[in-house]
Amino acid sequence: MLELTILMPCLNEAETLATCIQKAKGFLARTGIKGEVLISDNGSTDGSREIAEAHGARVVLAPRRGNGIALSTGIAAAKGRFVIMGDSDDSYDFSRLDAFVDALRGGADLVMGNRFRGGIEPGAMPFLHRYLGNPVLSFIGRVLYGAPVGDFQCGLRGFVRDKILALNLITEQLEFCPEMVMRAAMADLKIVEVPTTLKPDGRSRKPHLRTWHDGWRHLKLLLTFAPFSLFLYPGALLFALGSVLFLPLLFGPLDLGALTLDTGAMIFAATFIIIGFQLMWFHALARQFAVRMNLLPTSPRFERLRERLSVESACKGGAVFMGLALIATIAAVGHWAANGFGPIDPGTITRAASLVAVLSALGLQSFTGGFLWGLMTQKAPAQAAVETQTVTAQTVDAAQQV
Structure with missing residues (x-):
């Protein structure tokens, strides 16, 4: 069994996917970790799948659209004992995952990145997300679930694959990420945070995230499980x-x-x-x-x-x-x-x-x-x-x- 799977959900990320894969493979080569790069394709039509295969990544196909569907499909297909997942838009640096691996080897079940501690470059996060949405939703999550997490929505995180599979996560869209933290906290899994940086993504199109719509879905999920x-x-x-x-x-x-x-x-x-x-x-x-x-x-x-x-x-x-x-x-x-x-x-x-x-x-x-x-x-x-x-x-x- 491999030690690590670096998982990236993908929906039409042809502009940035190759860069993310190269950084992830470079990290595995530099550290000598026995691992794989896995792309969970969510129905791309821009050649992303072919780009991933050409750069040596393994590709699995999500059965239908939805960020949560792509992630759950990838987690189920991962061959690594540990999984580190992150967006394939080049906003996270997959060449610097050392802190995540160290925390997982040290006994953590879920390792969350914290962009507010690691640094958010100018233009990387919209004003409302940075000063209202993420802080408020993270505060509600800490109060309701006691999770020691200051950045509930951070997309870069690592975890023990079997522990997360056992949670039976059910959401199919962007709420998958906060659901993982909530359910992990309720299951008394060991959760730790490490600083991570966020830079502007490398895409020329608009992001998939919709501020008010997805913010409301996250809030509704937080309340539903409490x-x-x-x-x-x-x-x-x-x-x-x-x-x-x-x-x-x-x-x-x-x-x-x-x-x-x-x-x-x-x-x-x-x-x-x-x-x-x-x-x-x-x-x-x-x-x-x-x-x-x-x-x-x-x-x-x-x-x-x-x-x-x-x-x-x-x-x-x-x-x-x-x-x-x-x-x-x-x-x-x-x-x-x-x-x-x-x-x-x-x-x-x-x-x-x-x-x-x-x-x-x-x-x-x-x-x-x-x-x-x-x-x-x-x-x-x-x-x-x-x-x-x-x-x-x-x-x-x-x-x-x-």
């Missing part, structure tokens, strides 16, 4: 804040020094409770889906939740909320009847209506959330059939042994 930060924590905070305000206001205005809270604040508190409860259900459902689809790892805490939460338990909780809502409604109507069905203080009506609305909403959310949870925990027909066949085969084997 159901705790996106749903659970905001939901729990809203629910707690709403409850702290709502319960005292049920019995009358709340004086806080110079500030008096009354029915208006109660309506806002009721809204916080309902939205917060819904967000917590969203978290449970999103986490269940992500674990089932192997997008996120499970955890002891989540497994305990799966053992306790079922359609039956959710419906019981919903029935309790709906029962309390019915009791509150009967009490309110009884109070009105005691007053001869005449005019009632607006504050009294608002408090009773808010309580009924909150309890009813929590009940309905529990019913719908429970049924969705039940659907998502059911085995797919194909999976159930396989398990049935396995059990049947084991039973037959046991009978034959007897």
Whole structure:
């Protein structure tokens, strides 16, 4: 097995591809590393494939368009224990990969280049990318995933091939690179950074990257893989804040020094409770889906939740909320009847209506959330059939042994 594969995705890079290959092969020759240069072609029509083969690189063909598709195809086809990947537009120097190899040999699973530490030449990175997009997205990634990475979007990186293949990365476009960092962090892989330089690419055409479109896709990916930060924590905070305000206001205005809270604040508190409860259900459902689809790892805490939460338990909780809502409604109507069905203080009506609305909403959310949870925990027909066949085969084997 080779020690290193230098992988370059390629889509119509005839202007720069030969230079990148020559630098990569020069690095292998200078260091004596047993390796290969691999080009994953993404449907080039400008002769890039022929250029790569003429300069001694191995070429694999991605089945369809997409930077993530090209990279995943190349990683799967790589023969090296380590892979260092980078764009084939001559913006990265493939002749200077020593720091990446040293870090990989030293036990790192993923080695990220950091262009902000290594240097960005004038004109190499658009202003918005350099001072807004990359810093903001990298900050969000560090906060949500705890990844020690200051440049999430850096295209030059090295990794242990088998470790990255085991992550089962799924994105097909430019989000593939940040997904790799996120999933590596969630899998507790050892991630380190090394400074790398970025210079203006050597192409005469516009880059494939679209600032706002791809920036939004990256942000959406960061949030999608963080159901705790996106749903659970905001939901729990809203629910707690709403409850702290709502319960005292049920019995009358709340004086806080110079500030008096009354029915208006109660309506806002009721809204916080309902939205917060819904967000917590969203978290449970999103986490269940992500674990089932192997997008996120499970955890002891989540497994305990799966053992306790079922359609039956959710419906019981919903029935309790709906029962309390019915009791509150009967009490309110009884109070009105005691007053001869005449005019009632607006504050009294608002408090009773808010309580009924909150309890009813929590009940309905529990019913719908429970049924969705039940659907998502059911085995797919194909999976159930396989398990049935396995059990049947084991039973037959046991009978034959007897």
